[in-house]
Amino acid sequence: MGQISAQNHIPHISKKTPWRSSIMNRLRRDKWLYLLLLPGLLYFVVFKYFPMWGILLAFQNYQPFTGFWKSEWVGLEHFRLFFENPEFYMLLRNTLLLSFYNLIFFFPAPIIFALLLNEVRQVFFKRTIQTMIYVPHFISMVIVASLTYVFLTTEGGTVNELIFQYTGDKIQFLSDPSWFRPIIILQTIWKECGWGTIIFLAALAAVDVEQYEAATIDGANRWRQTWHITLPAIRSTIVILLILRMGSVLDNGFEQIYLMLNPLNRSVGEVFDTYVYAMGITQGAFSYSTAVGLFKSVVGVILVLGANWLAKRFGQSGLY
Structure with a gap:
């Protein structure tokens, strides 16, 4: 036993x-x-x-002198005030438009640059271009905004001086609301496009060279090789980055917008990030600004999950 x-x-x-x-x-x-x-x-x-744990501030009327545990709990009151605020629709419109323009103009830019660099055969020339387009990523946004001011200001700005010589007029780039969004998009492309090409160049390096050789034998030109070989090879990378991009639809970046914002273009430039700063830091509405930030985060998570679900429905590999 x-x-x-x-x-x-x-x-x-x-x-x-x-x-x-x-x-x-x-x-x-x-x-x-x-x-x-x-x-x-x-x-x-x-x-x-x-x-x-700080997101709990969104559900209470936080008072710094009272403390976190003794502040009054108000539930969803701050969310109600935010959604009923007339500025909510202005913030939502400005944020979504900037994100939409970034998705249309900025997101494809690294892909296009990577495809163009992939066609360059001179190694020295290729590395020189790579270095030149990578450098702006390491430049502070404060410097980028300062350069923008130097070039576009009406008081001695380089661009405006050239325009004045040929037309006799000057354009209010920095104060005209219609120029705010194009300037933001151009700044983003100039600063971050080169850095984004690193990922796509790494994906392009994994493409089998024999596929190009076989396509050449079959008579396919460079455009057809790009369309039928290169792009399908990096499709999964594009989809994953697009899914991640959807998570930042309501996040346009505080520093860039804040540096370019002024009272004359606020109607088109004020976004959730700058609004949170104005309400939370300058006005001391900690609970209200936390509710706005939590709203952004929840929407970002929903968009990421939805984009991942759509990617899998269309046969692409998602994040998980």
């Missing part, structure tokens, strides 16, 4: 221990890799996940 009971217990132990021992062996084997992972993990825990 003792032998039978011992045999009955052996399989029971063997079913539980392998995965645990496998994890311990993996930790011991790759301990230095996990140690390198630790700083990045701590960064996300401390600066991304731990501050998420």
Whole structure:
């Protein structure tokens, strides 16, 4: 009987221990890799996940002198005030229009640049162009806004001086609301387009060269090779980046908009990011601004999940 009971217990132990021992062996084997992972993990825990408790401010009338736990809980009151605010529709329109223009003009720009660079055969010329279009990514947005002011201001601006020499007039680029969105889009393309090409150039490097050789033998020109070989090869990368882009539809970036904003173009330039700053920092409406930020985050999550679902419905590989 003792032998039978011992045999009955052996399989029971063997079913539980392998995965645990496998994890311990993996930790011991790759301990230095996990140690390198630790700083990045701590960064996300401390600066991304731990501050998420602050979203509770959106559901209470927070008073700094009263404290978090003693402030009055008001539920969805701040969301109601936000949706009933006449400025809500202006903020929503401005934010969505800027995101739409970025999606139409900026998102394809890195793809086009990557396709053009992929056709360059001179290595030195190719690397020189890559370096030139990468550099603006590392320039502060404050400097970009300053350069924009130097070029477009009516008081000695380079562009306006040239226009004045040929036409005798000057254009109010920085104060005319109709010029605000084009300037923002051009700034974004100039600053970030080169950096975005890195991902697509890496995807293009994985395309099998034999496919181009076979297409050449079949008589396909460069345009047909790009359409039938290159673009399908990087389709999954484009879809994933598009899904991620959908998560930032209501996030146009605070710094760029704030630096280019002035009282004359506020009607087309004020977005959720600058509104949160104005209400939360300058006016001290912490709970109200938190509600606005939470609204943005929820909409972003819904858009990412919806775009991922649509991508899978059309046979593409999504985020998960």
